[in-house]
Amino acid sequence: MLPIMADNGTFYYHIQGVAEGTSYSILYQDDNDRNFQPEIDLLLATFEKSLSVYDPNSIISRINRNEDVAVDDFFSSVFRRAKAISSITEGAFDISAEPLFKAWGFSAEKRSIPDTEQIHLLKQHIGMDKVEIRGNKVIKSHPNVVLNANAIAKGYSSDIVASFLEQKGCLNFLVEIGGEIRLKGVNTESEPWRIGIDRPSENNPIPGQDLQVILQITDRGIATSGNYRQFYTENGQKIAHTIDPSTGYPVKHNLLSTTVIAQDAITADAFATAFLVAGLDKSLEWITDNNIKLDALFICDEEGEYKVYYTSGLEDKIVECN
Template sequence: MTTPPARPVGGTVRAFGGATMGTTWSVKAVLPATTDLLALEAMVQRALDTVVAEMSPWEPLSDLSRYNRAAPGTWTQLPAAMAAVLRRAIEVAERSHGAFDPTLGALTELWGFGPRPFSGAPPPAGDIMPLRDAMGWTRLTLDGDALLQPGGVRLDLNGIAKGFGVDQAATALDRAGVKSYLVEVGGELRGVGAKPDGQPWWVELERPPPKGLAANDAEKTVVALHDLSVATSGDYRRFFDHDGRRYAHTLDPATGAPTTHATVSVTVLAKDCMSADAWATALTVMSPDAALAFAAEHDLAALIVSGRSDGLEERLSPALRAMLD
């Protein structure tokens, strides 16, 4: 990827990190030697802890869990940040014609990808249909930051919250006066500024492991994150195997079950990581051809990886090809 030269900046690259959302986070930042790394690390950790406290289904006292337990017909006042995330989720749901849906909480738990204990076997079809019929992003009504519980709706923001966490970590660094950094949460990234030698933050786009498929010898795709974010959704990240079949964590809202098409992973680049995360989730629900066509139509910079008998096939959307030229 070609990139304009950047001015060298003062300081050295220093690294720190921690744990969040069942994974890890890390930051590489250009900082003066006098910077208090522990204080900066604590600021980022607090920002990420707030996202968990508001939007984690694994936290019984989170605002998301509180809404999911709310009685039908009642309103739940959401924190401003969570309401903003939900508004973005609804927007992506509408534009993707429901491929992205933030109301899959009950189905996510039914399939063993939530906080409840799981039997290790696919649920009976008779258990899926009632939950599928009760969900749906069109049932969500936001009035300011208050959200109506129509009855039976359980939010699941896992397809967008991690990306938002990256954005919040970046905001914490911005407020601390950090001008150049690469922040990462569970493989999702945002890069700002340049390194001391003037080079941008180069990152390799994530590719699925070749397990079960022939190795892919295609050239690696490397991009420079100039005030840019990247997120990947892949069926190899969370799954379970049963009777010789793999069930991935990506659920198709139309069926209430894991997707069955050939899409293995989708990586999306966007200005903010929340959007990149949500669009990567939405495109993963689609078939490879549909995802590529949708990305082209909506000017999304996307890398779509699908499986075939002889290995992996990687296809770039026009917007991503333009970025790499």
């Protein structure tokens, strides 16, 4: 626990660790000088036992093996939110699309381009209409339905840690888990938190090294999805990790990065993924037609130049835009 003195003389504390196959970084202000890391680590470990596909004994892993297992509140909350957002985004967000990612080599060691027949067969068992919760059990339409909640779970875990800190009386904090962020109050300079959005360049491999936009916000969840770091080249063809569940193929549009700011990080996380699948125009259409209470920032490649688009709610939140 690293203490940091704020401008107003109070102390913030910085803790770091590993969870959900990624890292976390948390900065919180506490007048009682308490070290919350042991409790947060335990909370995140419990969360992993529910939704981590990296844990073979987690609830989601056992469901994927078609074992008879009851879901807990963590799983139920994530599943129901995922299903709702999948409906709003016309299936662009889909936690049952894991087989497609494996087929394209993003969740497996072997990298290869699947043929049309393979994609057709996989798509038969993909879609949130093919899985539901009845009582405390997950019911699948077919044993081959497989779930992976990574595109929403990290956001939800940030919300869970934020709720924990609020219960402890912390008024100011930043919770970041695997890049998904939940903010409250002010930073050590008594200002809204500053969040950098990376320039979506293949030559920018280190997060935070080269920023395209800096936002100043608070009391929100924020998540960014991009396809410029996770890709591979096969037979001269660039294969990006953003797969459209409706087609079974990697997306091909000029949207490189999408950042979503919402009331909570679970919402921001899921919509950031869906928007990256759908592209700029469709994403803006969803925001308008569904009256979704969120803001979004998009970075597109327009003839080799990065162009930034954003919703009106961010006009006074952007402090730097390159």
